[in-house]
Structure formats: C-alpha cells, structure tokens
Amino acid sequence: MPELPEVETVARGLQISVAGRRIVSVTLRKTDFMDDPDTIEREVPGTQIARVERFGKFMLLRLVRDRAASEPEASSKALLVHLGMTGNLAPHFAEQPRELRYTDARRFGRMAYLAGETLAAELLRFGADPLEVTAEEFAKRIESSRARIKALLLDQTVLRGVGNIYADESLWSAGIHPAKSGAKLKRKELARLRQALQKILRKAIQMRGSSISDFVDAEGQPGDYQQHHRAYGREGKKCFRCGRAIKRIIIAGRSSYFCPACQRAPHREGRIRKSTKRKGRARTSKR
DNA sequence: CTCGATCCCTGGACGC
DNA sequence: TGCGTCCAGGGATCGA
Numbered sequence: 001m002p003e004l005p006e007v008e009t010v011a012r013g014l015q016i017s018v019a020g021r022r023i024v025s026v027t028l029r030k031t032d033f034m035d036d037p038d039t040i041e042r043e044v045p046g047t048q049i050a051r052v053e054r055f056g057k058f059m060l061l062r063l064v065r066d067r068a069a070s071e072p073e074a075s076s077k078a079l080l081v082h083l084g085m086t087g088n089l090a091p092h093f094a095e096q097p098r099e100l101r102y103t104d105a106r107r108f109g110r111m112a113y114l115a116g117e118t119l120a121a122e123l124l125r126f127g128a129d130p131l132e133v134t135a136e137e138f139a140k141r142i143e144s145s146r147a148r149i150k151a152l153l154l155d156q157t158v159l160r161g162v163g164n165i166y167a168d169e170s171l172w173s174a175g176i177h178p179a180k181s182g183a184k185l186k187r188k189e190l191a192r193l194r195q196a197l198q199k200i201l202r203k204a205i206q207m208r209g210s211s212i213s214d215f216v217d218a219e220g221q222p223g224d225y226q227q228h229h230r231a232y233g234r235e236g237k238k239c240f241r242c243g244r245a246i247k248r249i250i251i252a253g254r255s256s257y258f259c260p261a262c263q264r265a266p267h268r269e270g271r272i273r274k275s276t277k278r279k280g281r282a283r284t285s286k287r
Numbered sequence: 288c289t290c291g292a293t294c295c296c297t298g299g300a301c302g303c
Numbered sequence: 304t305g306c307g308t309c310c311a312g313g314g315a316t317c318g319a
Contacts (some may be wrong), residue, residue, distance in 0.1 A: 032296095085297095105296085105298065106295090106296045108312070108313060110313090147290060148291095151290080154313085163312085186303095252290095253292065253293075253312080254312065
C-alpha cells in the first residue's frame with residue numbers, strides 16, 4: 001500500500017538511478033490499468049527522463065524530447081505512475097541494455113502519459129500536499145466538510161498522499177476518533193492533527209516507508225516504519241499510551257484502527273440518519 | 288451537491 | 304497437502 005512516504009522513497013531512488021536516461025523503447029503487457037496505452041507506446045519512446053518527482057501518491061516522470069538547445073520545449077510532458085496496492089517501478093539490469101520495469105499483480109495502479117494543459121488539469125484535481133499545507137489551509141479543508149475525519153484524510157482531493165496507514169497513525173497520535181465529523185473538530189485539534197501527520201510522514205520517509213505487504217523501494221529494499229505503527233494493524237493489542245485494546249471499525253469502506261480510550265467516540269454521530277428518520281422525512285418536505 | 292457503499296483485482300492467510 | 308473462503312485497499316462509479 002504505497003502511500004506518500006513509500007512513493008517518496010521510490011521516487012528518490014528513481015531520481016538517482018534513471019533521471020537523465022533516454023527511453024529507447026516501450027514494451028507493454030497487460031494494459032487495463034493504463035489510461036491510454038496507444039499514446040504511451042507512441043509518445044514515450046525517444047524521450048529523456050528529466051527528473052522523477054512525487055505528486056501525492058503518484059510518481060511523475062518528467063519527460064523531455066530531444067531538440068535543438070535553442071528551441072524551447074513546446075509543452076511539459078510526464079508519465080504519471082500510481083503504484084496502487086502492489087505496484088512496483090524499478091530498474092532491472094539483467095537484460096540489454098537495461099529496463100525500467102513496472103509490475104503490479106493486482107493492477108490497482110495507474111499509468112498515463114499526459115502533456116500540456118491535460119497534465120496541468122489532471123494535477124489540479126488533487127488537494128494540498130500534506131507536508132506543505134499551512135495550518136490555516138489544513139483547517140479550512142477539514143472543517144468545511146461534515147464527512148468523517150478518516151474519510152477526509154483519505155480523500156485525495158482534500159490532501160494528496162495520505163492513505164489508510166498514515167491516516168490511522170496520525171489520528172491515534174492526535175487523539176482524535178476516526179468517525180468524528182471534520183466540521184466538529186476544534187482548531188486546537190486540527191492543529192494537533194496536522195502536526196502529528198507531518199511528523200509521522202517525515203519520520204516514515206526517513207525510514208523509507210512501511211513494508212506491510214510486499215512493498216519494496218526502487219532498489220528492492222523494504223522500509224522500516226511498520227515497526228513504529230501505533231494503531232494500524234494492531235487490533236486487540238495494547239495501546240502504547242494507555243494499555244487499552246486497540247479496536248477496528250470500518251469507515252469509508254476501510255479498516256480503521258484506534259484506541260477507544262485515547263480517541264473518544266463522537267457523541268451522537270454515525271447513526272444520526274437512522275434515529276431521526278421520521279422527523280427527517282417531515283423536515284425535508286419543508287425545503 | 289455531498290456522502291457513503293460497492294466493485295475492481297489477485298495473492299496470501301487461514302480453516303478444515 | 305490441497306482446496307475453498309475471506310480479506311487487503313485506492314479510486315471510479317453509482318445511488319440516496
């Protein structure tokens with residue numbers, strides 16, 4: 001489950017190993033995870049990988065085409081790569097001349113060649129980078145929605161790059177229940193949550209990410225941050241802060257791990273619709 | 288419009 | 304040992 005720290009780790013590795021290299025040819029196998037395989041096959045060969053960046057959970061391979069030094073690049077182009085759950089993008093040295101190979105058993109990933117306006121528009125769909133977002137912007141993005149905070153953290157149009165692991169870890173650290181509505185969070189809680197999220201993401205990047213399924217970086221090495229998980233995957237185990245058993249509930253279709261003592265449940269949330277069904281119907285007719 | 292549930296896909300864990 | 308079942312989850316899509 002590559003999230004921001006894992007993708008950052010892979011992107012940094014690729015920046016070292018393949019930036020500056022020219023792509024001679026492209027060979028496609030299964031293409032159902034690609035936006036437009038024909039375009040990739042047609043446009044990518046002959047380009048040079050200028051650099052490799054992370055954008056949310058995407059890697060952006062910035063491409064440039066051979067041209068005279070005097071003439072400017074017509075438009076920016078990039079290969080967008082999302083690792084999904086099981087994706088891996090890594091150089092292989094066994095074959096000639098050398099390969100940058102993408103593998104993804106489950107094909108939850110995504111690959112797309114985008115340029116110019118199309119590329120710009122695609123990137124605009126995503127929210128703020130969690131490592132760069134200011135306290136004010138973070139607060140505004142969260143408190144403007146009544147959705148549950150866990151769902152908001154996972155929403156890539158709110159913040160780009162946070163997934164299930166780091167959402168649970170930061171909520172545990174900040175002592176906020178995952179089912180709490182974003183709109184109900186106090187500014188103080190929002191400040192704590194942003195601090196926790198950034199601290200955890202930085203630490204995880206330092207440790208080259210979490211390897212909980214089979215994540216390995218571009219050098220084939222696993223990360224170490226899974227040793228620091230305090231909530232994620234710890235159902236029934238003791239909370240590192242208070243000793244109570246960690247619980248698991250489903251929010252936004254995902255497992256959410258939390259401490260029922262350190263992260264107190266919101267007062268009357270989650271089942272509102274059910275308990276006010278009759279009144280609710282009468283009220284809606286007024287509108 | 289906003290929010291939540293469902294589905295896609297396959298390998299690994301688990302039970303019998 | 305082998306087989307069936309369940310679960311993991313990012314994001315698109317659909318429906319309330």
